[in-house]
Amino acid sequence: MPSKGDNTRNLILEKAAELFIQKGYSAVTMKDVCEATSLSRGGLYRHFKSTGEMMACLLLDEQQTADEEFSAALAEGKSALQLLDAYIQKHDRFLLSPGSALEVAANQYALLDEVGRKINTSRVWSTVKRLTSIIRLGQGEGVFIDGNPENIAWHIVFFICGIRAQTVLVEPGADFIHTQTDYIRRFLLKG
Amino acid sequence: MPSKGDNTRNLILEKAAELFIQKGYSAVTMKDVCEATSLSRGGLYRHFKSTGEMMACLLLDEQQTADEEFSAALAEGKSALQLLDAYIQKHDRFLLSPGSALEVAANQYALLDEVGRKINTSRVWSTVKRLTSIIRLGQGEGVFIDGNPENIAWHIVFFICGIRAQTVLVEPGADFIHTQTDYIRRFLLKG
Amino acid sequence: MPSKGDNTRNLILEKAAELFIQKGYSAVTMKDVCEATSLSRGGLYRHFKSTGEMMACLLLDEQQTADEEFSAALAEGKSALQLLDAYIQKHDRFLLSPGSALEVAANQYALLDEVGRKINTSRVWSTVKRLTSIIRLGQGEGVFIDGNPENIAWHIVFFICGIRAQTVLVEPGADFIHTQTDYIRRFLLKG
Amino acid sequence: MPSKGDNTRNLILEKAAELFIQKGYSAVTMKDVCEATSLSRGGLYRHFKSTGEMMACLLLDEQQTADEEFSAALAEGKSALQLLDAYIQKHDRFLLSPGSALEVAANQYALLDEVGRKINTSRVWSTVKRLTSIIRLGQGEGVFIDGNPENIAWHIVFFICGIRAQTVLVEPGADFIHTQTDYIRRFLLKG
DNA sequence: CATGAATGAGAGTTCATTCAT
């Protein structure tokens, strides 16, 4: 059973995420979070002593969830194409959600904070590694294009990061997103 | 002939760009720029009344230069493949320069400032349009893959934005960059 | 037999004394004492409602102990010289202990708190009075120098206060301390 | 000619000294100094970035003045007794002024601040050294008591520090002060 | 044009203190 403290903590993270998405990392102040959560100054500081700590929690949670989902999918013994399609479908949904725009704040967090830099580096590498596994599997099955699987993974990751960051400007519809993610499929599939 | 004022102005923009690259948009203060340029408070205010104005200048300059280069290349009557290779070569160089990391700050500028949003929207659209022209030309020549040229252009733009933003974390070498940009070539070329 | 509450109370006073010695009076917060004693906020407040109260207890205890010791010594019918030597020996030991450095905090407590002012005034006067008794006795015995016994007592008290306060800076050895306290003996003894 | 900035700086130091005397070191806040000087927050911070810096200036000034006065007196070729009497007269006046009570704050400054510790150590040593010179001179002239001159100097310094600190509690009159400082004379003079 | 002293608004941070559990 979550304690009173846990609930407050989750509320803070939720509201902080919204603020980071709206304003980027460094423009969000502790005061903003106080107001968004209706907590007093002291009450907020009991849980987090900086916005950096909140961002770190958010990004580490995102990474952990992604890692767990991927491990679960792998364990089911799916084919490379099934894994890829699951990946694409997940992003089709994710890129339409406001959460995807946390990317902009995460990028700035990496610039300004040494810990942020480490977390983001780890985050992008873990994404690259998951994709590399899928690509290597697909190459083994003979269904994906040849080439260094890690480089191919980076290519896809750059595209995903780019679309996440531009989401704010272009406000894409579901069709547009799917057209875009489908290019990944076409790019990877042989023939 | 540039006046003294122009020189000061260029100095400010140059130093401001370095700061934006280091810290993102909202973390750069007028005071930072004062110190970086060795100008006094009053002296700086004579030229720019906010960091937003500096960012606007930097992004508009980048866009104008790109547009002019593209118009010049088109006027030379180059083929689609030549234009694409020129585009790729330009980015090979650009992505290795620190300037490419201005992307992170530009993304935050778009979040926080109504003008910034407009400038960035215009900037990304103008890039998309230039690429769309090249793609349409290549499809006409029968050398590029079929498909909606604008959507294909967006795909490439997302990739470029992503790699620009991640440049800070991965510190890529020239080989890595070229491998990555070459995927654009492969993706576009028929067969 | 001390109750649980008494033990907690003594623990608080002990830790508070250490903090006052380290940081002076006003720099010690209730939070500091909470952490030093591992008590919760509410737990600490049950015993003392301010750091001023703790300081008052510490100083009153010190004074009471000194008064009792002196009364006991007097009751034994010692000579003035014996009483003086006991006084000097006591200070030889005390000035080497960290407790002597509570002086700095006590001085600030007197500045900031009306009660503190009264307690410190009483404390210094009671010291002066004890010394005055010894001096008067020694003058009666014909072994101490002539002069107003209270003024002479003040002179010695100022010296003791000074050495207590400087203890933090000079970290004196036992020899140095004894050389210093022995000057009191020489100053008082006739011939 | 003192600039506007210099005047402000001196005003700050003057008001800060008053506050330190009233409240001790750590109880004086930057806000207190703002109010005492009628400066704005930012205005104050232009000159001093902490109360520690102000205290450092005050103590270093005091030390420098004392050193210069002593050097000047020595240069006049005065006898040890003349130097001692000058020293005593100076303290007779000083101990009646509120400035002498800066001692309490200085003691706490030494506890809390590494720089403060160094400055206070240097301050007390420089006082000891000046006194040691006088005592050594007087011993050479055969007018002062025998004994290690540095230890004797420390004894006097402890007394001075003590009386400075207790000044706040006892609010002594000129007669009392003179009686006290005269004990130094008696203690030092042979016979 | 340029300087830098000064203002004042606002963010960061820390605690004394209370109170429901």
Add this chain to the structure above:
DNA sequence: GATGAATGAACTCTCATTCAT
């Protein structure tokens, strides 16, 4: 009695911005 979450006041510190020189 004890806990620790929460409040709110006060303090530290930083800037954007102005303005007399």
